[in-house]
Amino acid sequence: MPELKEELYQKIAAEMNLSETAFITCRKPTEDFSSGARFGLRWFTPTSEIRLCGHATLASAAVLFYEKKNTNSVLAFETLSGELLVHQRGDSLVMDFPLNKPEVQDKKKFNDIIKAAVGDLPIEEVCYCKTTKKLLVRLLDTCDRSVLTSLSPVSESLLKSEDSGRVKSLIITVKGASSSQPGYDFYSRNFAPWVGVPEDPVTGSAHTVLGAYWSEKLGKKKMLAYQCSRRGGELELELRGSRIDIAGQAVVLLRGILKLIFAGSPRHTQ
Structure with missing residues (x-):
C-alpha cells in the first residue's frame, strides 16, 4: 500500500478495532509485494502506534508468502524496533526478533498493579523490561495453568493502579508442566489497556521478554x-545470543478491499 498520513493509519486501526493493525509498504518503486524482499512495517492499536508486535508481523509475512506468492526465502521488515526477518519453515513462519531481558524488581514498587491484576495470589518474582515497558509478574509454582486462565483483571482497575507511564503492558506467567503433553515450558497472558488492548491473544513482543526470563x-x-x-x-x-526466533503458524481468514476516499476520489488498498 502507499504511504498514508499518520492520522489515517490511526483511524483505520481504530476502525479495525483489533489488537494491532499492520501496514506494509514497498521500499523500492521497482518492486511489488510479490517480488520485493524488503518492506516497511508499522503497527497500530486502536489508540496508538507501537514499537514491536509479533502476531501482526506473522500476519504480514503470511500475506506476502501465501497471498502474494512472494518469491524470496527471507523477508526483511524495517520497523521502529530495527530490522526484523521472517522465513518459512515447513508450515510455520519464523520471526527473528530482538531479545529483551527484564530486570528483577522490588514487588513493593508495583503493589497496586499486582493487586489489581492477580489479587492475593502468591507471587514468585516481579521483573521489568525498560526497553519495552513490559512488567512481568510470575506466579508461584504452586499456581498452574488453570489459575492463570481464571484471572479476569479489569482494564479500568489496571489503568488506575498504574498511570505513571512506566508500564505499557502487563505479562502474567507461570511455569509449565513438562510432564504433560505437549510439554509447555511456561504459560502466559498479556494485558495492555495502556495502549488500547484489554488483552492481547498471542503476543510475540511479550515473548522477547518471556523468552529471556524463562531461558x-x-x-x-x-x-x-x-x-x-x-x-x-x-x-x-529459540535464543540466539541477543536475538530470539519465534515460530508460529498463520491462517488467512478474510480477504477484502479497503476503499479510502482522497479529495473526493476513491482509492483501493489492501
Whole structure:
C-alpha cells in the first residue's frame, strides 16, 4: 500500500478495532509485494502506534508468502524496533526478533498493579523490561495453568493502579508442566489497556521478554510456550545470543478491499 498520513493509519486501526493493525509498504518503486524482499512495517492499536508486535508481523509475512506468492526465502521488515526477518519453515513462519531481558524488581514498587491484576495470589518474582515497558509478574509454582486462565483483571482497575507511564503492558506467567503433553515450558497472558488492548491473544513482543526470563530460569535455549487467552496460541522459541526466533503458524481468514476516499476520489488498498 502507499504511504498514508499518520492520522489515517490511526483511524483505520481504530476502525479495525483489533489488537494491532499492520501496514506494509514497498521500499523500492521497482518492486511489488510479490517480488520485493524488503518492506516497511508499522503497527497500530486502536489508540496508538507501537514499537514491536509479533502476531501482526506473522500476519504480514503470511500475506506476502501465501497471498502474494512472494518469491524470496527471507523477508526483511524495517520497523521502529530495527530490522526484523521472517522465513518459512515447513508450515510455520519464523520471526527473528530482538531479545529483551527484564530486570528483577522490588514487588513493593508495583503493589497496586499486582493487586489489581492477580489479587492475593502468591507471587514468585516481579521483573521489568525498560526497553519495552513490559512488567512481568510470575506466579508461584504452586499456581498452574488453570489459575492463570481464571484471572479476569479489569482494564479500568489496571489503568488506575498504574498511570505513571512506566508500564505499557502487563505479562502474567507461570511455569509449565513438562510432564504433560505437549510439554509447555511456561504459560502466559498479556494485558495492555495502556495502549488500547484489554488483552492481547498471542503476543510475540511479550515473548522477547518471556523468552529471556524463562531461558535463564530453566537453563534452556529452545522452549515451547503457550499464551492462554481465549484465542490463545503456541509459540516455539529459540535464543540466539541477543536475538530470539519465534515460530508460529498463520491462517488467512478474510480477504477484502479497503476503499479510502482522497479529495473526493476513491482509492483501493489492501
